[in-house]
Amino acid sequence: xxxxxxxxxxxxxxxxEICVSEGKIKSVSSVGTSPENLWxxxxxxxxxxxxxxxxxxxxxxxxxxxxxxxxxxxxxxGVTSHFPTIITNSPGNIxxxxxxxxxxxxxxxxxxxxxxxxxxxxPFISPEDGPRGAHFKEFVQGPDWDLFQKWIEExxxxxxxxxxxxxxxxxxxxxEKCVESGILVSIGHTNATHSQIQYAQKAGARLSTHLGNxxxxxxxxxxxxxxxxxxxxxxxxxIIADGFHLPAExxxxxxxxxxEKLMLVxxxxxxxxxxxxxxxxxxxxxxxxxxxxxxxxxxxxxxxAGSAMNILQGINFLLRNNLADLPEAWQMASIRPQRxxxxxxxxxxIGQNADLILAEQxxxxxxxxxxxxxxxxxxxxx
Numbered sequence: 001x002x003x004x005x006x007x008x009x010x011x012x013x014x015x016x017e018i019c020v021s022e023g024k025i026k027s028v029s030s031v032g033t034s035p036e037n038l039w040x041x042x043x044x045x046x047x048x049x050x051x052x053x054x055x056x057x058x059x060x061x062x063x064x065x066x067x068x069x070x071x072x073x074x075x076x077x078g079v080t081s082h083f084p085t086i087i088t089n090s091p092g093n094i095x096x097x098x099x100x101x102x103x104x105x106x107x108x109x110x111x112x113x114x115x116x117x118x119x120x121x122x123p124f125i126s127p128e129d130g131p132r133g134a135h136f137k138e139f140v141q142g143p144d145w146d147l148f149q150k151w152i153e154e155x156x157x158x159x160x161x162x163x164x165x166x167x168x169x170x171x172x173x174x175x176e177k178c179v180e181s182g183i184l185v186s187i188g189h190t191n192a193t194h195s196q197i198q199y200a201q202k203a204g205a206r207l208s209t210h211l212g213n214x215x216x217x218x219x220x221x222x223x224x225x226x227x228x229x230x231x232x233x234x235x236x237x238x239i240i241a242d243g244f245h246l247p248a249e250x251x252x253x254x255x256x257x258x259x260e261k262l263m264l265v266x267x268x269x270x271x272x273x274x275x276x277x278x279x280x281x282x283x284x285x286x287x288x289x290x291x292x293x294x295x296x297x298x299x300x301x302x303x304x305a306g307s308a309m310n311i312l313q314g315i316n317f318l319l320r321n322n323l324a325d326l327p328e329a330w331q332m333a334s335i336r337p338q339r340x341x342x343x344x345x346x347x348x349x350i351g352q353n354a355d356l357i358l359a360e361q362x363x364x365x366x367x368x369x370x371x372x373x374x375x376x377x378x379x380x381x382x
Contacts, residue, residue, distance in 0.1 A: 002026070003376065005358050007034050009348075010041030010330040020354040023376035028348045037362075039326060042347030043080025043355035043372065044333045046311045047119055047161060047340070048210070048238065050085050051270030057084040059270070059282055060096060067104050071114035073273060075379045077310040078369050080355040081116045081338070083161060085267075088122030088135035091147055098155050105158075113375055117160030117341070120151065121209065124164040124174070125189035130216035131165070133189055134306065143174035152181065159183060160341060163209040165190035166200035179204035184340055187235070189214040190225050197228040201235060207340065208237040210267055211254060212246050230254070236261035236340065240307050241314040241323075244294045248321050255323070263336035264314045264329075269306035271295055281305060316366035326361060 003020040015034035019027040051057055053073040061067060074082055086097045098118060105112040122135050124143040132140060143164060152159050161184045164171070175185045187200055188209025208229045219226065229235055237258050239246060245267075246254075255262055266272065271279055276291040278298060286298035287305040294301070295308040309317075311333045318324040324332065338345045346352065358371040372379040 003354075003373065003378070005040050005356060005371070006031060007038035007040040007358055010039055010327055010334075012327065016040060018348065018354075018356065020356070020373060020376045023354060025348060025350055025352045025354050027350065037360050038370070039330075039359050039361060039367070041330045041357055041359070042334045042338075043357055043374065044078045044311050044315075045116075045337045046074070046079050046082040046266050046268075046333070047117070047337050048085045048121070048265035048267045049074070049082045050087065050268060050306070051272070052268050052310065053273040054270055056270035056282060057101065058087055058089070058097060060093070061100055064100050064104050065107055067100065068108035068111040071108070071111045074310065075110075075114065075372055075374055076369070076381050077312045078357045078359070078372055079114075079311055080372070080374050081114060083117045083119040084115060085119040085121050088125065088139050090139055094120070094123070094151060095154055098151055098159070102154070102156055102158060110374075115158075118155055118158045119161040119163070120148075120159055121163040122189065124162075124168065124171075126165045126167055126191040128191045128216070131189050131191045131214055133214045135189065142168035143171055145174055145177050148174075148178075152183075161186060163188040165192055166196045166205065167192040171196070172199045172203040175200055175203035175205055186238075187229060191216075192225050192228075194223045194225075194228045197225060197232070201232055206234065206236060208235050210240050210245070210265060211237040212250055213240060230257050236263065236336075238263050238265040238337070240265060240267050240309075241317045242293065242307055242309040243317050244304060245307065248323060251318070251323050260336065262332060264311055264318075264333045265337075266309055266311045266314060267307040268310060269295070269308065271306070272308040272310060274308070312367065312369065319361075319365040319367065322365075326367070
């Protein structure tokens with residue numbers, strides 16, 4: 001059975017048709033016209049997902065298969081590939097959480113197809129209040145290659161990314177070993193000096209994690225770790241575009257500086273995708289999720305308790321606030337993160353797995369998902 005999608009290409013807005021057969025892209029061709037507001041592009045890639053829809057990759061599960069619901073719920077939002085993100089915890093708990101994801105992929109074919117890597121965020125981050133964010137201080141430590149190698153082995157090669165702070169002694173040597181092992185190193189939750197960030201880049205760090213967040217509330221005018229990462233030609237950067245973590249004008253500046261090296265993550269926590277209300281969270285205690293999607297500590301609207309959005313909502317925030325046009329916003333959530341790991345990735349290549357989205361741009365400029373294909377199979381959206 002063949003599936004045909006007709007719409008405007010996410011690359012350049014030109015009308016196109018894609019034919020899908022047996023899970024793969026069979027043909028891609030230009031057409032004379034297409035519906036004005038229908039767009040075709042690759043599925044979204046989110047390399048920072050802590051949890052979603054009431055489920056948490058950072059919680060020990062009595063029923064590991066329950067975590068498979070994250071993949072299924074994200075697919076309905078157009079996320080065809082994601083990295084479960086395991087944050088700072090005890091070494092033993094991190095091992096168990098890694099093994100949960102490994103077992104989930106072996107037990108659940110949908111999760112296996114959607115989970116394309118694991119992102120370890122911590123525990124080799126700054127112990128300082130502010131840069132540490134919501135990570136547990138008692139488990140923060142300096143880089144330990146033997147420990148990290150153990151996690152790599154337990155992940156059966158699934159760990160593809162680590163966020164760390166290069167402020168620790170021995171960071172450059174640790175980064176070099178990660179790079180030699182094929183693992184992307186990202187700088188985040190850091191209080192590093194300019195020279196420490198430079199050394200990290202020379203050692204092979206290529207990314208900044210949720211730039212502009214995981215910082216002190218007040219930093220020195222200059223020098224500081226934000227300027228150092230912005231100034232770097234070799235560092236790409238991810239941002240959380242939910243309207244709460246970064247003001248629109250900051251995103252504008254980051255875009256001007258980073259250009260095509262800027263990309264989106266959701267950094268979603270378990271309460272993302274849940275109804276508004278008060279909740280008891282594993283990290284942060286009692287929290288409030290507002291109807292607008294802001295997640296904050298109960299009784300303290302100024303203290304964020306994580307991101308409660310999915311990456312589609314991040315795209316729509318960019319579009320509705322004229323921070324990016326549709327092709328750029330889509331690329332920030334798809335090919336840019338994908339190419340961190342597959343530099344030659346072409347979403348429309350003949351023979352490529354058909355992870356595709358057909359979407360309609362609404363009068364408010366936001367995208368509405370009409371169809372999602374994962375390996376050529378249409379995902380029910382209701």
